[in-house]
Amino acid sequence: MRNTAARTGDDLGRRTLLTYGIFAIGGLIAAAIGIPAIGSFVLPTLRSGKTNFVPAGTTNDFAVGQPKKSEVTVTKRDGWLELRQKKSVWVVRKSNTDFTVFNGTCVHLGCAFSWQPGQSEFICPCHGGRYSIDGKVLGGPPPRPLDTLNWRIDGNNLLVEYQDYRQGVPSKEAV
Amino acid sequence: MASSRQSQADRLRATGAWLAERSGALPVWNAIFARKMPVGVGIWYSFGFSLIFCFTLQAVTGIFLAVYYVPTPDYAYASIQYIMLEVPFGAVVRGLHHWGASAMVVLTFIHMAVAFVYGAYKFPRELTWMVGVVLLVLVLAFGFTGYLLPWDEKAYWATQVGTAIPGTLPVLGDIAVRVMRGGTELGALTLSRFFSFHVLLLPALLGGLVLVHLFLVVYHGVSAPPHIWERGIPLPKRFFDTKSVPAPSFSRGQEYHDRYAELKKDGKTFWPYNTFEDMLLAVLALFAIYGMFMLFGVPLEAKADPTNTAYIPRPDWYFLFLFELLKYFPGSLEWVGAGVLPPLALFALLFLPLYDRSPWRSIRRRPLALILGILAVVVIAFLTYQGAIS
Numbered sequence: 058m059r060n061t062a063a064r065t066g067d068d069l070g071r072r073t074l075l076t077y078g079i080f081a082i083g084g085l086i087a088a089a090i091g092i093p094a095i096g097s098f099v100l101p102t103l104r105s106g107k108t109n110f111v112p113a114g115t116t117n118d119f120a121v122g123q124p125k126k127s128e129v130t131v132t133k134r135d136g137w138l139e140l141r142q143k144k145s146v147w148v149v150r151k152s153n154t155d156f157t158v159f160n161g162t163c164v165h166l167g168c169a170f171s172w173q174p175g176q177s178e179f180i181c182p183c184h185g186g187r188y189s190i191d192g193k194v195l196g197g198p199p200p201r202p203l204d205t206l207n208w209r210i211d212g213n214n215l216l217v218e219y220q221d222y223r224q225g226v227p228s229k230e231a232v
Numbered sequence: 233m234a235s236s237r238q239s240q241a242d243r244l245r246a247t248g249a250w251l252a253e254r255s256g257a258l259p260v261w262n263a264i265f266a267r268k269m270p271v272g273v274g275i276w277y278s279f280g281f282s283l284i285f286c287f288t289l290q291a292v293t294g295i296f297l298a299v300y301y302v303p304t305p306d307y308a309y310a311s312i313q314y315i316m317l318e319v320p321f322g323a324v325v326r327g328l329h330h331w332g333a334s335a336m337v338v339l340t341f342i343h344m345a346v347a348f349v350y351g352a353y354k355f356p357r358e359l360t361w362m363v364g365v366v367l368l369v370l371v372l373a374f375g376f377t378g379y380l381l382p383w384d385e386k387a388y389w390a391t392q393v394g395t396a397i398p399g400t401l402p403v404l405g406d407i408a409v410r411v412m413r414g415g416t417e418l419g420a421l422t423l424s425r426f427f428s429f430h431v432l433l434l435p436a437l438l439g440g441l442v443l444v445h446l447f448l449v450v451y452h453g454v455s456a457p458p459h460i461w462e463r464g465i466p467l468p469k470r471f472f473d474t475k476s477v478p479a480p481s482f483s484r485g486q487e488y489h490d491r492y493a494e495l496k497k498d499g500k501t502f503w504p505y506n507t508f509e510d511m512l513l514a515v516l517a518l519f520a521i522y523g524m525f526m527l528f529g530v531p532l533e534a535k536a537d538p539t540n541t542a543y544i545p546r547p548d549w550y551f552l553f554l555f556e557l558l559k560y561f562p563g564s565l566e567w568v569g570a571g572v573l574p575p576l577a578l579f580a581l582l583f584l585p586l587y588d589r590s591p592w593r594s595i596r597r598r599p600l601a602l603i604l605g606i607l608a609v610v611v612i613a614f615l616t617y618q619g620a621i622s
Contacts, residue, residue, distance in 0.1 A: 062533075069425055074513050082587075098411070098425075099411055101409075101414070101415070101421075101490070102407075102411050102413070102414050102415050103368035103407070103410060104415070105416070116359060126541065131341035133417075133419075135305070135417070135419035135420045135421065136305075136414070136415075136419065136420035136421040136424070137418050137420065138305070138306065138419075140419075142538065143538070143539040144538070144539065145539050145541055157397075160539065161539075165396075165566075166392070166393045166396040166397065166558075167392050167393065167546060168389065168392070168393065168544075169362065169539070169541035169542075169543070170541070171541045171542075182544040183393060183544065183545060184558060185559065197487045198558065198559065198561065198562060200564055200566060221416060221417065223399060223406055223409070224396040224399055224400075224409075225396055225397070225399045225400035225566055225567075225570075226399065226400060226405065227564060230406070231407075232410075232417075
């Protein structure tokens with residue numbers, strides 16, 4: 058049993074006020090430190106990068122109906138580093154003037170898939186995702202077809218607008 | 233001569249007494265080391281200390297690794313190579329850190345299994361268990377943030393997959409991946425935040441919660457072994473027979489505390505009996521860690537290459553079961569396997585003391601707990617095995 062008999066009404070009011078004050082000051086301190094700290098941790102991650110067209114080879118590099126991997130060099134800012142990163146794309150030449158270009162990462166969880174000529178399928182080794190030559194899912198866990206990339210022909214060169222997409226979701230969302 | 237030695241000894245004793253009084257160490261000693269343990273406490277109670285030992289080992293080796301390690305993609309791998317090839321004992325320090333991590337996971341698992349089988353999570357130690365489950369999550373978080381740091385192929389690709397998993401969750405998936413990676417892609421920002429968590433945030437959290445856990449262990453005392461706790465009540469003739477004897481009256485409340493005090497009266501003190509067993513198990517753990525290092529060395533694959541299409545990522549062995557679990561879910565249900573089942577299992581573990589209200593502690597009188605426990609171990613072992621051979 059706590060002895061409250063000695064406390065007058067004024068004293069109780071003062072104690073209550075001070076208790077509120079303690080929590081108010083505590084909350085103010087938590088917000089003053091927490092908002093910048095967590096903001097610096099979360100907000101920079103919400104920015105999106107810019108894209109531009111980069112060369113993926115000459116049109117003669119690709120034979121009709123035979124998927125071929127091509128490495129494109131993308132200039133990226135990785136935090137404080139300016140990086141020229143190599144990214145893989147798979148180019149499928151459908152006709153003399155028509156191409157399909159796939160982002161080289163599996164739409165499931167981002168592993169690198171590759172074309173298996175024997176099976177005529179794209180296979181991802183991680184979780185067994187399988188895609189047809191036009192990127193449709195044939196089996197395994199991938200939730201959507203392979204991600205196609207924008208391309209254009211400039212003279213003899215195939216240019217690709219490299220872009221990454223969110224992994225593991227049914228819709229194609231640029232990141 | 234003899235008298236001067238005598239007076240020296242007296243002076244030493246006086247200094248000791250002064251220190252004991254001024255520092256307040258005596259009550260601490262009495263509360264922790266001179267405390268009595270219930271009858272029958274043996275080596276199975278020593279896994280907690282082995283974990284503290286391993287955590288200390290990880291802290292010490294980690295500090296020395298941090299002397300040389302650089303957490304940025306252009307130098308991380310080179311700095312690890314430097315540790316391995318040029319720093320005297322560098323490979324040993326990294327080897328102890330690498331295998332110490334696996335030892336922590338194994339010991340955590342055994343420690344929890346013992347608490348589970350002994351019903352040690354029951355009254356009054358519910359909170360001790362729940363803090364322990366949070367510690368398990370922190371140990372796994374240490375593993376996850378730690379294996380990116382060498383920036384080799386395994387590090388890069390396993391983290392690539394591991395950080396993509398939360399992205400399958402509806403609504404919050406995208407932001408979860410961005411916050412984990414520090415952006416959309418794995419890179420310098422991922423490495424630095426993983427490093428910061430691994431060496432600053434997680435040790436502080438784990439250290440603090442270990443203190444809470446230990447306080448609770450000392451405050452409530454360790455649980456008595458069930459066969460002694462339920463001594464005098466005849467064991468059922470067959471498994472699953474819970475009806476032949478009435479439930480004990482002392483499973484909770486004042487009756488519990490009375491019986492516990494009685495069992496402590498006949499018990500031994502923590503120092504030196506249990507302390508010796510704790511040290512014994514700790515040194516065995518250290519031998520095992522050294523043994524793994526000498527047998528298998530410490531892996532370092534080629535430097536991470538984001539364009540390598542041939543690399544098949546594998547997480548560390550203790551995440552294989554989660555990795556394998558994903559294969560059982562078609563794409564559209566991925567988020568169930570990734571974002572629903574594991575948290576559900578974790579909550580089931582966390583709140584175990586709150587929904588398991590059986591008054592019995594002996595596993596022979598807890599058929600449901602026994603079956604579910606074995607099932608959980610079999611499923612995890614099966615998935616781990618499948619993940620290892622696939």
